[in-house]
Amino acid sequence: MSLQIILQESLVKRFGTITDLRLQRVGGGSINDTYRLSFSGKTLFCKINSATKFPHLFSREKSGLDLIAQQNKIKTPGVIDCLQTEGHQVLLLEWIQEGEQNERFWKLFGEQLAALHRVTRGSYGLEADNYMGSVPQSNAKHESWTAFYVEERLMPMTKRCASKNQLHSQHLLQFEALQKKLGNFFEEERPSLLHGDLWSGNFLCNQSSEPVLIDPAVYFGHRSVDLAITTLFGGFRQPFYEAYQYHFPLPANYREQWAICNLYPLLIHLYLFGAGYLPQIERTLEQFT
Known part of the structure; x- marks a missing residue:
């Protein structure tokens, strides 16, 4: 099963029927492959890595984001999904559109x-x-x-x-x-x-x-x-x-x-x-x- 199909299944569970699923590689990842994931007029941030080279990397990152978010002191991206399949681990996050650092x-x-x-x-x-x-x-x-x-x-x-x-x-x-x-x-x-x-x-x-x-x-x-x-x-x-x-x-x-x-x-x-x-x-x- 291809990674794109796996992603599509995850998104369907979360959002229902989706159309025009696209992955566009973006910068900013030193150890991860990072993508802008777009579908049905929505945009997410997608990180992909090996599940064997860095075991539980994304599940621990998810736990950290969740712990910070639970305090309601400072924002983190919303976690959409964290999954592992066929040697890959995937983390789907809210896409943050950047503004001015004033x-x-x-x-x-x-x-x-x-x-x-x-x-x-x-x-x-x-x-x-x-x-x-x-x-x-x-x-x-x-x-x-x-x-x-x-x-x-x-x-x-x-x-x-x-x-x-x-x-x-x-x-x-x-x-x-x-x-x-x-x-x-x-x-x-x-x-x-x-x-x-x-x-x-x-x-x-x-x-x-x-x-x-x-x-x-x-x-x-x-x-x-x-x-x-x-x-x-x-x-x-x-x-x-x-x-x-x-x-x-x-x-x-x-x-x-x-x-x-x-x-x-x-x-x-x-x-x-x-x-x-x-x-x-x-x-x-x-x-x-």
């Missing part, structure tokens, strides 16, 4: 992210593991942020990178030294619901100039994780940070927290894309060890 947008984004971060639970982590990009991440629960960050984030990624000779013994010794000192940099806040991978490619601006979160890697963690990664790969506009600070004030040492939290996405990029990310990791290690 100053109101950035202020609203900061305010709504602060509201999302006030959603809390009693422990760090999540019921299920998921992915950050194409890299599996463990969300085993911990009572302490520093324990969670060391055992479920830094240690797994330093081991992966060391296995590819991307980190050497001196780097590993520096990571060990930093891990022992993390309590000096992070006060124990209550866990915040995080997007988990909030770089500039993982949000949209809809036609009403409202932020829409996409491609989450959700768990309950320290809110500096989300804020830190906004400063990588381009950064967000200043009104975003000002609005966030107004609605959920940051600690005095937030820049140190952000630098330490960015070690995790930098390790992932080192692992996936190579040595170009090592100098920034080395600078952070030298700063804090």
Whole structure:
């Protein structure tokens, strides 16, 4: 059975009789094949990937989108369907027509992210593991942020990178030294619901100039994780940070927290894309060890 027939069956169950089903490839997918799916005057966003190479990738993404949406703090695309068949996994999402990223947008984004971060639970982590990009991440629960960050984030990624000779013994010794000192940099806040991978490619601006979160890697963690990664790969506009600070004030040492939290996405990029990310990791290690 062809993928187009499988998609058509899914859409018929949801929308009834459909006509003129078309798939048009679009950009924006680094590990997924991404399409604009149009039929019967409607438009959806379609992501397709291997069900064996990245098991449960889309079902975990769906769960993350659903968890964020349930809080009614910030928008996500509506999930139309998530299915797996004949070696493929498919995620169908609401199509977001993009609007203007004006100053109101950035202020609203900061305010709504602060509201999302006030959603809390009693422990760090999540019921299920998921992915950050194409890299599996463990969300085993911990009572302490520093324990969670060391055992479920830094240690797994330093081991992966060391296995590819991307980190050497001196780097590993520096990571060990930093891990022992993390309590000096992070006060124990209550866990915040995080997007988990909030770089500039993982949000949209809809036609009403409202932020829409996409491609989450959700768990309950320290809110500096989300804020830190906004400063990588381009950064967000200043009104975003000002609005966030107004609605959920940051600690005095937030820049140190952000630098330490960015070690995790930098390790992932080192692992996936190579040595170009090592100098920034080395600078952070030298700063804090």
